[in-house]
Amino acid sequence: MKTVLIAPNKYVQGRGVLGEIGSYIKLLGQKPIILWSPGIKRIIGSTVRASLKEAGLEPSDIEFQGESTKAEATRVAAAAADVGADVMVGAGGGKALDTAKAAAVEAGLKMMTCPTIASNDTPTSAATVWYDEKGNFEGFECWPFNPDIVLVDSLVIAHAPVRTFASGMGDALATWVEAEAAYKTRATNLGGGVSTLAAMTLARLAYDNLMEYGVEARRAVEHQLLTPAVEKIIETNVLLSGLGFESGGLATAHMVANLLSNFPECKDMMHGEKVSFGIVTQLCLDEDTDVDVMCQIFDFLIAIGLPVTFAQLNMKEVGREQLRTVGDICAGEGSLCANHCFEVTSDGVVDAMMAADQLGSERLTFQPENKS
Template sequence: MSLIQTPYEYVNEPGIISEAGNYVKELGGNALIIGGKTALSITENNIAKSFEENNIIFTIKEFSGYPTEKVIAKFSELGKEQKIDVVIGIGGGRVLDTTKAVGNRLNIPIVAIPTIAATCASWAAVSIIYDEDGNQVDFFETQKSANLILADTKILAEAPDRYLKAGIIDTLAKWYESEPNLKNHNDSLQLKIQTEVAKLGFDILLEKSNKYFNSKDRKDNLNDFKQIVDSIILIAGLVNSIKSNEFYGGIAHPFYNSTTRIPETRNKLHGEKVAFGILTQLVLEGKTKTELIETFNLFKNFDAPITLKGIGIENEIDEKITLIAEDVSKKSGFYKGINYELTSDVIKKAILEADNIGREIS
């Protein structure tokens, strides 16, 4: 079985938020808008005006916290009560994951409006489910992706650099996680496509990101910014869109999932913790010290954490990395193509080695 699961339409233009109603009216006329506090403060006036001009009824609800079963159920019930026929998420990954889950449960069109380019959440056909404390507890494999993504590059460019840099690392991870699987599974068409698409995003980001961040006036360099955003949302999302009965990956994202159980790490962005997961994976792969230092320095350029302290783990280190290592090890059977050992002891040793290297070059 092979499946490519993508959004129907992806629009990436500066100021597109002011035209949202023109697009949404093709999907429905009674909308539930779910947005983070900051995201709504940036977009609400333009959204409301555009929807009113297009005769779209809408209810706006502020989101905070995590995409939990309770939150998803609450918004789904509200949607049923108000007979909404389209749901719109505005904000970062947690808002968008919540919105996708609600849209799939109600079987109505979904619109994703990312206000930060920190992940491919607006594209991905999956919602990450947490408990109220912030521990990741499940994946909700959605039957469909968003029908429409409106990526307003003006809004995205005005977000703090931290989010964009985390999104870049998260996209680079798609190649780091997929490529090693080819050693034992070079006959998998799915894996070959995933790896080629991931490498395209990797190459674009290495070429364009330094030019963009070093621009004297970034407003004159929006073409590079647009390609960075496309890599984070479209290309990284497309890597995850190519599916089959087999799953190929690495441990960077399982590492992130496991760190959600450590409260001190929860103020770090997804891509920031994925960065340290990649570095740990490279140690597990047996990369040379030279190769490791090259990648560590690359991540430093994007202000990514390269030590345990950088992701928030400073006290009771042995206990916490043991918890992470054991949790990652439990899930190792899920990944078909991994060709390095994944016992909890080996993972723990790799985490410590990555931390040692990171502290050496910090």
């Protein structure tokens, strides 16, 4: 048995650090190409261009088409080769960053991720989640190395929609829930080994930070305020969760979340929102779940506005037969659910999803103020 921990070479977070992007890119190469959407370009473009000009760099850029498909990654890699780029910079949300990572590997470039929202933990990871052109989940692929530099401007994150920030907390909360489950079987992590004690410690720290600072941080971001609590949760969503999930382990929470992407009703849901329901499903599935802790997690997810019921996922009318497609894949070969220390069956997963919905509905009635 071997233990493996993987991580980016450098992680930079702080107010206004986007203004230093040129100096950091210059550590990696001289001819950067930036992958971003028109919306992201409008938000951060002037800051990025000014910093690159100050560093004496003349970047190329390419517009992200919206989905992290294999065809999109190949298109971006070809564009990078055409301009002779030596550094790939992915700016924006998770799908843009995942595409940039894949394109960097294909083109043999150095890699920087620059998230503009803290909605998931992809910025630090050496993996890409693949979707088709219609947004259906197709799988994920692990790359040989993590990004060289992760640059996180906290002020940009704090000014992004609060929904994205809360979604990131959902993704981060799964880190400990899944890592703890996977460690019981010493399951192989995405780095190709068993989790280190360091990864488990980071995963637990992510959980503890969320429980202590998450609600306060969400309130601040709702008003576009950058406070110490927000800084802690940005680091939790991006760094602690990223290292914790990749070097800790995954299980039912992400398996269910990924499969929810294939339901038309969930097309407009963010990744962390689907993970939220994956978490409560896993808690209802796992025979070792502490009921008091489970209820605390339900209440936390409700407090930050994440889904714990089918109705909140736009799936109010879903039936057992529709859910069976999720259960069958979860119980099938190659499923992340195999990382549990007990047998996972299709009926067991469906029962857990329905139990989570029932408990979520019950816990919602206990809340004095419910966020939607």
